[in-house]
Amino acid sequence: MLAKVILDFGSARMRATTVAIDDPGPLERFLPESGPSTAFIRRGEGFVGLGEAARFETDTLEAADVWWEEISQQIDHDSEMPGEFGVGPLAVGLFTFDPDRSEERSVLTVPQTVIGRRGGRCWMTRLGVSHNDMALPPPRGPVQAPVGSTRIGGSMSEDVWTGIVGEVVSLIRSDEVAKVVLARDLRVRADEPIDLRFLLDRLIENYPMTWAYLVDGMVGATPELLLRRQDGLVTSRVLAGTVWQGSEGHEGRQLAAELARSEKDISEHEFAVTSVAEALAPYCHAMNVPDAPSVLRLPNVMHLATDITGVVGPESGALGLAAALHPSAAVCGTPTHLALDIISELESLDRGRYAGPVGWVGMNGDGEWAIALRGGQVRADSPNDIQLFAGAGIVADSDPQIELAETDAKLVPMLQALGLG
Numbered sequence: 579m580l581a582k583v584i585l586d587f588g589s590a591r592m593r594a595t596t597v598a599i600d601d602p603g604p605l606e607r608f609l610p611e612s613g614p615s616t617a618f619i620r621r622g623e624g625f626v627g628l629g630e631a632a633r634f635e636t637d638t639l640e641a642a643d644v645w646w647e648e649i650s651q652q653i654d655h656d657s658e659m660p661g662e663f664g665v666g667p668l669a670v671g672l673f674t675f676d677p678d679r680s681e682e683r684s685v686l687t688v689p690q691t692v693i694g695r696r697g698g699r700c701w702m703t704r705l706g707v708s709h710n711d712m713a714l715p716p717p718r719g720p721v722q723a724p725v726g727s728t729r730i731g732g733s734m735s736e737d738v739w740t741g742i743v744g745e746v747v748s749l750i751r752s753d754e755v756a757k758v759v760l761a762r763d764l765r766v767r768a769d770e771p772i773d774l775r776f777l778l779d780r781l782i783e784n785y786p787m788t789w790a791y792l793v794d795g796m797v798g799a800t801p802e803l804l805l806r807r808q809d810g811l812v813t814s815r816v817l818a819g820t821v822w823q824g825s826e827g828h829e830g831r832q833l834a835a836e837l838a839r840s841e842k843d844i845s846e847h848e849f850a851v852t853s854v855a856e857a858l859a860p861y862c863h864a865m866n867v868p869d870a871p872s873v874l875r876l877p878n879v880m881h882l883a884t885d886i887t888g889v890v891g892p893e894s895g896a897l898g899l900a901a902a903l904h905p906s907a908a909v910c911g912t913p914t915h916l917a918l919d920i921i922s923e924l925e926s927l928d929r930g931r932y933a934g935p936v937g938w939v940g941m942n943g944d945g946e947w948a949i950a951l952r953g954g955q956v957r958a959d960s961p962n963d964i965q966l967f968a969g970a971g972i973v974a975d976s977d978p979q980i981e982l983a984e985t986d987a988k989l990v991p992m993l994q995a996l997g998l999g
């Protein structure tokens with residue numbers, strides 16, 4: 579485990595200053611060309627984080643929770659917007675799907691500057707040792723579209739992947755396990771380093787109803803919220819069960835109606851809802867789980883969706899709750915440990931941070947953690963390459979070719995952004 583406090587605070591306490599600012603326009607326009615930066619944006623709201631005051635590389639959400647608790651106790655915060663959700667110093671994180679079986683590290687980073695918008699109100703927070711300079715940073719220069727993007731295949735061929743799906747269907751039919759989410763990857767290589775800000779812009783433009791994220795070389799736009807904790811209320815948007823234009827040759831409303839009636843998708847969805855509801859229950863004084871899912875329509879796919887809500891005490895912070903909920907059956911399977919073992923034995927893929935929690939936590943434990951789906955990872959040592967990931971929930975009625983097509987539909991947002999859609 580590696581904890582880095584980048585600013586030298588010595589024995590001094592950290593000083594954070596938050597000021598209300600005039601609307602600065604699209605937040606992503608403040609992301610600099612180089613240096614650490616983060617973003618978490620949905621429908622124009624959320625934040626960008628610039629620079630890094632402290633960084634913690636870890637394996638677990640629990641360790642990150644303890645670290646942030648200690649760091650946040652060292653911060654004195656002067657705020658023009660006290661008590662407002664998401665406003666103030668925060669830690670932004672990206673966690674591996676399975677720390678026991680990944681070469682990648684999880685990371686929690688504390689930006690030096692945060693520029694945010696919520697409910698139409700905008701602010702800037704700066705973290706430093708003495709008086710903070712509160713001048714807004716200059717907006718960025720032009721971003722660079724990917725040059726010469728080419729698909730260079732994934733860790734497994736499509737035939738190998740559908741073969742694995744077939745094996746998992748057999749395990750499910752022989753009652754060894756109920757549901758397993760299997761993923762595949764696709765590498766894209768460009769002729770020049772990939773400008774993640776360009777990809778983020780395209781995702782924000784094309785998929786405004788998703789949470790667009792940028793943390794530590796990973797960029798994506800996910801529709802799935804593991805949890806939001808706001809003033810003692812916790813909300814989780816569970817997705818599982820998917821259709822896409824072309825899957826049955828039908829369009830729009832008809833497709834949505836078919837999804838809402840599909841027994842295969844409803845059972846796949848129920849596993850995911852049950853896993854989140856059961857994991858959340860011990861932390862909640864009261865909980866609401868809707869009886870039937872709704873349909874969430876995105877430009878590339880539609881999902882069955884259930885919003886679970888609950889009331890938690892002050893002792894349950896967003897990171898601790900994320901630790902309890904991850905990995906849900908939306909991205910792992912049922913029962914969890916059996917599904918995890920099957921994924922690690924059969925999937926032949928290091929998921930890295932794909933399908934892990936991505937989000938932020940504030941000083942009072944409020945926060946939002948999404949699931950890092952529909953994204954790709956660029957590594958510092960190969961800036962021209964991006965690894966994209968997509969998965970699908972496998973149940974007894976799954977057809978390997980249809981599951982493959984589902985993963986293709988889920989890769990569309992990133993391929994489009996890379997100029998390959």
Ligand SMILES: C=C(O[C@@H]1C=C(C(=O)O)C=C[C@H]1O)C(=O)O
Nearest residue numbers: 817818819820908968969970971
């Ligand atoms: C695994 C992914 O998506 C998850 C799996 C879904 C499904 O199997 O229907 C739907 C939404 C997500 O919970 C992915 O996007 O890679």
